[in-house]
Amino acid sequence: MLIRHATTRSDGHVDALTGLSDLVVLPDQGMLYSVTGQGGRVQAWDMATLTWQDSHSFGVSHSLEPPWSLLAMQSDGSTQLLAAGGQTLSGVRLATNGEIAADLGLSVSGEGGTQGLTALTMLQSGGREFLIGAGRQHESLNIWQQTGDSRFAAVEQSLTLGLVPGDVPALADVGDGTVLALSTAGNRLMRIQVGADGQMSVLGQVDVRDGLWVKSPTHVHVVETAGQSYALVGAQGSSSVSVVALGADGGMVVTDHVIDERDTRFSGLSVLETVAVGSRVFVVAGGMDDGLTVMTLLPGGRLLHLQSISDDNVMALTDPSALALAAGETGFGIAVAGRMPHPEAETSGLGLTWLDVELGSDVTTQQGQAGEDRPTGASGSDRPVGNDTLPAEAGGRILIDGAGRDVLTGEAGRDIFVLQADGERDVITGFQLGEDRLDLSQMGRFYSVEALDIRTRSWGAEIHLGDEITEVRSADGQRLTAADFSVSDLRDLSHLPVEPLGLGDQNIVGSAASNFLEGGTGDDTLTGGAGADMLVGNAGNDWLAGGSVDAEFDPVAGQIFRLYQATLDRAPDMPGLFGWADLLIGNRLDLTGAAEGFVQSREFGRIYGALDAEDFVTLLYHNVLNRAPDAAGLTDWTAWLESGAMSRAAVVVGFSESAEFRAATAIDVLQVSRAALQASWSEDVFRLYQATLDRVPDLGGFTFWTGQLAQGMPLGTVVSGFTGSAEFLRTYDVTEDSAFVTLLYENVLGRAPDAAGLAGWTDGLGSGALSRQDVVMGFTGSPEFKRAMAEPMIDWIRAQGSDDQLDGGEGVNVLQGGMMSDRFVFHADTRASHTVVDPEAWDVLVFEGFGYDDAADVWDHLAVRGDDLIFFDQQVCVTLRGLTLDDFHPGMFAF
Secondary structure: OEEEEEEEEOOOOOOOOOOEEEEEEEOOOOEEEEEEOHHHEEEEEEOOOOOEEEEEEOOOOOOOOOOOEEEEEEEOOEEEEEEEOOOOOEEEEEOOOOOEEEEOOOEEEOOOOOOOEEEEEEEEEOOEEEEEEEEOOOOOOEEEEEEEOOEEEEOOOOOOOOOOOOOOOOEEEOOOOEEEEEEOOOOEEEEEEEOOOOOEEEEEEEOHHHOOOOOOEEEEEEEEEOOEEEEEEEEOOOOEEEEEEEOOOOOEEEEEEEEOOOOOOOOOOOEEEEEEEOOEEEEEEEOOOOEEEEEEEEOOOEEEEEEEEEOOOOOOOEEEEEEEEEEOOOEEEEEEEEEEEOOOOOOEEEEEEEEEEEOOOOOOEEEOOOOOEOOEOOHHHOOOOOOOOOOOOOOOOEEEOOOOOEEEEOOOOOOEEEOOOOOOEEEEEEEOOOOOEEEOHHHOOOOOHHHOEEEEEOOEEEEEEOOEEEEEEEOOOOOOOHHHOOHHHOOOOEEOOOOOOOOOOOEEEOOOOOOEEEOOOOOOEEEOOOOOOEEEOOOOOOEEEOOOOOOOHHHHHHHHHHHHHHHHOOOOOHHHHHHHHHHHHOOOOOHHHHHHHHHOOHHHHHHHOOOOHHHHHHHHHHHHHOOOOOHHHHHHHHHHHHHOOOOHHHHHHHHHOOHHHHHHOOOHHHHHOHHHHHHHOHHHHHHHHHHHHOOOOOHHHHHHHHHHHHOOOOHHHHHHHHHOOHHHHHHHOOOOHHHHHHHHHHHHHOOOOOHHHHHHHHHHHHHOOOOHHHHHHHHHOOHHHHHHHHHHHHHHHHHOOEEEEEEOOOEEEEEEOOOOEEEEEEEOOOOEEEEEOOOOOOOEEEEEOOOOOOHHHHHOOEEEEOOEEEEEEOOEEEEEOOOOHHHOOHHHEEO
16 A cells, blocks of 8 residues: 655645634545634635635634534535534535535524534435434434425434533444434443434443443444444544444444554544445544554454554644545545644644555455465455455555464565464465564564564464464565564554453443433443433343432331331331431431331231230241241241340341342332332322412422422422412412312312312311311312323323333343333343333333334233233233223323
């Protein structure tokens, strides 16, 4: 391979540019286009000479805008350039000769900010064109459907993607209805499905747990080689380039990760581009160390270093800010914008450089397969093994061995021999010292020639690295010694291991913002937090909770719940729960002291009576653990009681806090978590708004009052807050009790009072047995009003948008949503058992891949078991706790 400097421009129009941040080359038009932050200006340059041809400004720019970027697209028979980064999305239409013809006058309707975009890409799904963007002014991604030439309409999303403003520096279209998004905050790569309706959902992500060792990823590109799609991920913070294989099923696997070293030029990576020449894929990277590095992507997803070029006084390769590649028949062109010495002063200025990369006409890649292979570099005897052609040096080849004993033969030209670790002796013949090179980096990590055992032979040399032996037979039949080799002759880039980390069981807690949390292969616990989160359990037996955890209250509430169950065989009432919790949290009582209060209660005495020690322990086994006592346990507990070593309260705690009982009540105890308590009050608060204020809640007020009730505030106190409000008094400020009750009938139940009801409520008020707050509570809790408010509440909560999405994946999983409308996702191709702890009428159950068309298909697979509903089909079981068949309606299902 030969890199030739064609031309550099640094005067005139180039020198006047400020903040050049992106380049796009269109070979068919013979033009190169640049964009600068100064004035949001697009420039057109002749590709051959880099002479300025035209420019167009979108208006005044601001210093805090993100770097501008360009996106080329075809629409209405013309080529267009979209420019993102300024106060709004802009664009120009190009003439057939490549000159700038006119401003597009883009029309973007609906919600979704186009200000300060940090990334932009186009995608096709279901025959429709979508524009996807990320920016500094809004969370998640925005998507717009193209509705005509230069016209786009925002698509409102039902889900958040767990991203924060400014988090996404790059997007890339995979070409199959999915898009890749980089997250700098999470140092991860996400793959997002876009449906024909423009709705987005996360298919998965890869991060450090999966071998993606990146910090501050900044670039992502999608390429294809040997029938496989890959993502190339560049990271500024880790000076690295990673390769990720993209599966047809949406999966992603990291296949390579290389970091900058002495012979490469992408430290502090600032530019990364890819280009395909025939079936060969090339990668060019640059950064803070003044130059560019050219690599190629081998079949299997491994990068190979071909050549690096350093800056000099005539090229603009210092601190490159933009890069574009243009494919040719026998090579490709590189356009780069960077700094270069100013010809008349001791300073540097902006320059544009064009480099030509000549690959030669006789460049192939041969790869051995399992068994004994003999790929050769001679063009007349290349053995076809079905691999794509890839480049080596001009006139040379890349020869890759396979599993087994291989013989690789080089010929004229500079060949690269790539060897893998297979425990077999491989042979290289025709090796030309000073021309050819070896890549032994897959056999093990080494950084000097001295780390290898190189043994001189009459025909060349024998190289030992661990259990690997490679015979290197020289083309001229001369001996080779260790002194004949440099480390660059023997190894390639610094490839880091990319095997996924074995993290075991994980406990991952999200922030107050929207999060995307993903488990691994262990038994994981994922807690989303306050935002609208997406939780994916993957393999293992996982616990997924969309809401927040109260680290102080929830564990104590769990202890109290188990104590109630162990002693009184029931769940706690709210005053009891909060009363005991205050005592325990305030350290005014320990758990055994609380248990003493239970043991001394009349309710406990009615259940356990005056039993002797053995009978007491036996009844505890039956009531708490739901089984007969084992002999050893019965003996031990009885002895401790009879000897006075333990009190009955202490024994009760031993049972209530035993691993066996904790496991048995693990799901039930969730009902007294702070998040579950808040969700349990949602219907009461909604009806209270309707009954007292004759309107739906505002979301802030709804969240506040349900939160107060979950903190232990009595419902009567909350009702007093409503009935004492100015808004309530504007309607109900009447002195006569009968008038007050009549208004309640009319406003709450929508009818005139019946005589008996009016008399009953009025008499209660008149006698002082009831307060007006009591009457309001009676109306809001009446069966008549509950029935009337069921559908309006569902409609209102769904109108607030989707909250959390929970996908348990494989295994036995527990899913707990939250107060708002959550989505629970189940996959037909994933064998699993899920328990949905708190399904509500406004939640959505998503059945993917089951072949269902409507709710009736789900209905056919439902059965009642006690207080729960059970769904079973295609080896997927879903337990919906506390739901009845009457609770279901078509809006609860998605397919």
